[in-house]
Amino acid sequence: MTVRVVVAEDQAAVRQGLVLILGSAPDIEVVGEAADGERAVELARELRPDLVLMDIQMPVLDGVAATARITGERLAEVLVLTTFDFDEYVFGALRAGAGGFLLKDSDAASLIAAVRTVAAGEGTIAPAVTRRLIAEFARTAPAPRAPAADRSRLATLTPREREVLAHVGAGLANAQIAERLGMAEATVKTHVSRILHKLGLRSRVQAAVLAQEADVTGGQDR
Secondary structure, X not given: OOEEEEEEOOOHHHXXXXXXXXXXXXXXXXXXXXXXXXXXXXXXXXXXXXXXXXEOOOOOOOHHHHHHHHHHOOOOEEEEEEXXXXXXXXXXXXXXXXXXXXXXXXXXXXXXXXXXXXXXXXXXXXXXXXXXXXXXXXXXXXOOOOOOOOHHHHOOOOHHHHHHHHHHHOXXXXXXXXXXXXXXXXXXXXXXXXXXXXXXXXXXXXXXXXXXXXXXXXXXXX
């Protein structure tokens, strides 16, 4: 299956580099390029790609607002690129439903792997980003939270769903969770979908951060 990607980056040279890297992968096709967030949303509506690779700081419409529109309309998954000078943009993209975060200085192999992972609905955060996110959640009072998600909603999860959520929070992919919990990968995907619905979350990444912030350990009931 070919992953269809729209690349949204305002710097032409950087955008061309990203297109070249993604084009080198046999299973990835760049179907559109955008130099601002508004155009990224337009292309997502027009082309319905599997994923939009989104620079977080964009002209006309910034990457956070563009991500919110794309995920809100369920047009595509969004993988956010950031230099990660930690600020409200990253929290904003997290709340907007971005499916993954990747540092701009990541190598070509990491970029290609992240595109494949997020397009498959798995979600990914660069390790350095994860550490900073969790540290900021711990430092900030009150910490920014994903929309409509609070601790009371965790009580609606079944013991098995809490187990799955704990493994999502640990950064495991569906296949890894399936192996650890002795279930089919398709069943894990179903659990993840139900978890997102119950918690009012837009993305797996939001669930992972919430799991770590709420110290979800996962039940032992099987």
